[in-house]
Amino acid sequence: MNKKDITWAVLRIEGTNSEEESARCMRDVGVNAEIVHLKQLTGDDVIQSERRKLSDYDGLWIAGGFSAGDYIRAGAILAARMKSKLTPELKEFIKAGKPMLGICNGFQIMVELGVLPSMERKTPMTELPTAVLNLNDSGHYECRPSLLRHVNRGNCKFTGRIRGGEVRTVISSHAEGKFLMASEADYKRLADQDQIVFTYTDPDGSAAPKYPWSPNGAPHAIAGVCNPEGTVMGMMPHPERVFWRHGHPDWTRTGLDAGLGWDVGDGRAIFDSIVDYQTKKL
Amino acid sequence: MVKAHVTVHLKPGISDPEGNNTLKALQLLGFDGVVAAHTTRVWTIELATKSKDKAKEQVDAMCRRLLTNPVIHDYTIKVE
Secondary structure, three states: HHHHHHHHEEEEEOEEHHHHHHHHHHHHHHOOEEEEEEEHHHHOOHHHOOOOOHHHHHHEOOOOHHHHHHHHOOOOHHHHHHHHHHHHHHOOOOOOOEEEEOOOHHHHHHHHOOOOOOOOOOOOOOOOOEEEEEEEEOOOOOEEEEEEOOOOOOOOOOOOOOOOOOEEEEEEEEEEEEEOOOHHHHHHHHHHHOEEEEHHHHOOOOOOOOOOOOOOOOHHHHEEEEEOOOEEEEOOEEHHOOOOHHHHOOOHHHOOOOOOOEEEEOOOOHHHHHHHHHHHHH | OEEEEEEEEEEEOOHHHHHHHHHHHHHOOOOOOOOOOOOOOOEEEEEEOOOOOHHHHHHHHHHHHHEOOOEEEEEEEOOO
């Protein structure tokens, strides 16, 4: 596909709050992005000219925020609304290899939806969740820069431009970010299938960082995972907030070029990478 | 009308920061005999049916599909 023919949907409902910068990121890497309300996709209370189908888009980004007030559990309400009306379309979307990204609340929604970690190949969605983003060990909201190590071995389509083992600064901003699975065997399978994308680390490079470098206490310090095909990724920290170097907390001390290019932040490579995948593979 | 009371609690071994912080605060306030505090969430759901069995079956499905996440939650249902 040509970049100009690629259009991403950035999904919002009441309570999402990162859709503007998310759409801006995709536009800045050269593709189109449209902010779409869930009702436009489900057809509820929407005029015909604003009606959209999931298949109109080449990528789906579930933006961060506090959708539906985070009632019941973070992401549970939006996931239930999507499941009730969009399950067949979502399955088709993922099966077609179209990328889907969930940041923060978007990750929580994708886990509640069952599209992540969804460990069986060619099974885009499980009926019930197989993981959860649980309350941080601190018991409250945490917001600070995190150091993320890229641990994926090449499966994830969102990190093609990031070297293995590389550490990048990305902003955490969540109260429910502790990625939990039911058993240690699940974590092992996740790692064996190359579905772990990012882990938290600290300035010493620890694989088991302590608070606050691990903002939530997740076992194995997991910050982001993908599906077995690598086309669906969710992560708790916000790469769109460090898309530009001027989003980094230390840019006034270290300058706007920290080695990645003028005003290029640590998060941008994720969006460049997925567009690389779309232009080459789809 | 049937009323169902759903109690959702964390499975054993799942960390409960709210419960732990409550425990600490209670001990700081001098409640020395308190050895544990656990958070639970209670939902009261009203159903337009006369059958308690049917109501329980429906609420059980609600628990599995929305009110709980099977990775961390157990639940009990009481109907009246």
